[in-house]
Amino acid sequence: MDLSPSPSETAFREELRAWLAEHHPGPTPPGEAAGFEHRRNWQRTVHARGWAGLTWPQEYGGAGASLVEQAIFSEELARARAPQLANVLGLTMGGPTVIAHGTEAQKARFLAPILSADEIWCQGFSEPGAGSDLAALRTRAVREDGGYRVSGQKVWTTYAHNAKWCMLLARTNPDAPKHRGLTYFLLDMEQDGVEARPLRQITGEAEFNELFLDGAWIPDDGVVGGVDRGWSVAITTLMHERAGLAFTLQVDVQIALRQLIDRAREQGADPLVRDRLAQLWIEAQVLRLTAYRGLTRMRDGAPGPEGSLGKWHWAEVNQALTELAIELGGPAAQLGDDLWAHRWLRARANSIEGGTTEILKNIVAERVLGLPRAP
């Protein structure tokens, strides 16, 4: 065990810092469309330096960097308050899934435009009737000559209105057991029969969409990982989501915690607040160290079920942090335009999005502890 960075890791961090100081794109402009273009241009700048898809193999246009370097990259971008790369879902989930399960033709077709942000990706997994029980999804893909005709409804589809491609999970065999009749498709969003409608959330924003599919067409070469074998492909995507985002999310927690500590210092903290702050600081260290430890364990393979532990813990810590912060607001916490009020509202989703805490506990109980399946 050696928690100090290696000389090459330190060199990478310094190089990154210097580069960020020179190329930082400035604050994200207001307005959804302008903000998105800002992030797309930012990704292009990063890509021009060769750092989009940092951990992707070099043969697929990545930088072939280590997971620790990816972590350093996330930390430094967060520290510099640089915007998120526009194609985050393509970079952290879609690309790795195509690399793991796609054909050579798919890799040649799809990977480069993910890196360049020319084609944005979104994810069509959840449905109104299939959230935690994802495998119960009902969107149907019916076989026709040369491809599939797809109908159904998806929900919580981030970036759907900007996306060219959707990682779509649909039922191809209604007679098979529910996990075995699913296929993982890449759906072209730019066609009739695909409609995205923004979904307003409790913060007033619309990060997510509902996606309505009415006879949308997917040719045969849009199948990833084989017909009726979509479940295991989807698991790859979800594990990459939990592992890939874990790092960025814990860095955000460290930054928010520093802001919270500043707020507490300014207005004075009673013993109860001091105790809760210290506990949060400890938990934030656990998140940070666990995220790094996860990288060590992942070095030789795909992310495992341990990622579920980190995502669950992150949700708990971030919720507790925003709760304490809004409590410190006192009567002013009634104001609707407060930064911490917004964060507190947004954090309510943390224990639901990307796998509810209850489902993550099931995964930990069954796949890490080996307990029998829940009824």
Added chain:
Amino acid sequence: MNFDLSEDQQAIRDAARELLAARYPLAEVRRLAYEDGAEDAGWAEIAELGWPGIAVPEDQGGQGLGVLELVVLAEETGRALAPAALRSTWWAAALLTAAGEAERLAGGRRGAVAHGGGEVAARDGTLHGEKRLVLDVPGADVLVVDGRWVVDPAAAEVETVPALDATRPLATVRFDGTPAEALAGDALDHAWLVNRLACAAESVGVAQRALDMAVTHAKERRQFDRPVGSFQAVSHRCAQMLLEVEGARTVVQWAGWALDHAPEEAELATHAAHAYASDCGVRVTQSALQVLGGLGFTWEHDLHLFLKRARANAHALGSAADARERIADRLL
């Protein structure tokens, strides 16, 4: 950057786990705890292996390994609930090392440390007064008092008191003109941190063993025609225990590494480890008892030994809340 234990550290862990499981089955732990005058036959072997001096520099007769290695070993002694003369000896060794006098513990001599409750005054090379809640004095060869004096425990009056955790003898020690040698050294703070961390590491092992007991039970015990571990009220409780045990181990190992390699973060890391592992030990052993149901409430089941050790550890060296206050002090 690498978060895995090295091959050597893993070898220490595996060898300790194997030896402790063989020498200290829980029947033996109970015998040592509850039988008057029971002798710990395993100590000679432990001393032979050099465990008491694992973190003592080689020029003072130790193995010259780091705090991280000590922490790895301490988790295993906690998991086995092995007689804790080892932990008191580690603490004494850390204090003596600071004074360059760790040789006093050569040849498998056992140490104990009197600190905290009670007042002691020194006059003309002798001690007067008493110290309360002193661990592991019966059987100790060297007693360090308040980190400043060394006495022969045989020259003091030792009155054992009933202990919640019977696996570790607890005593009041009275000094009435007891000959004492003053201890030099200005690195006492470091010794205190090492001891807190060893205690935290032990609590991680205690919690891990309780979790293992709970999970085994949840897989085997059937009610309503199903293993009880298939009910989420039980399985989610077990998952929560795992979250805390993994977290505690991670912080403890970080602090161990920091004490060896990153002094600027060592103190905060140790307070974090102390707070998190103390809470973890208490919560996880209590939660395991709930999973075990009525069985866990019986004297016959071994869980209560772990429950009591975890509780005792959480109180022995200052509370988790104290440790958090020290952290808050630094943050704010």
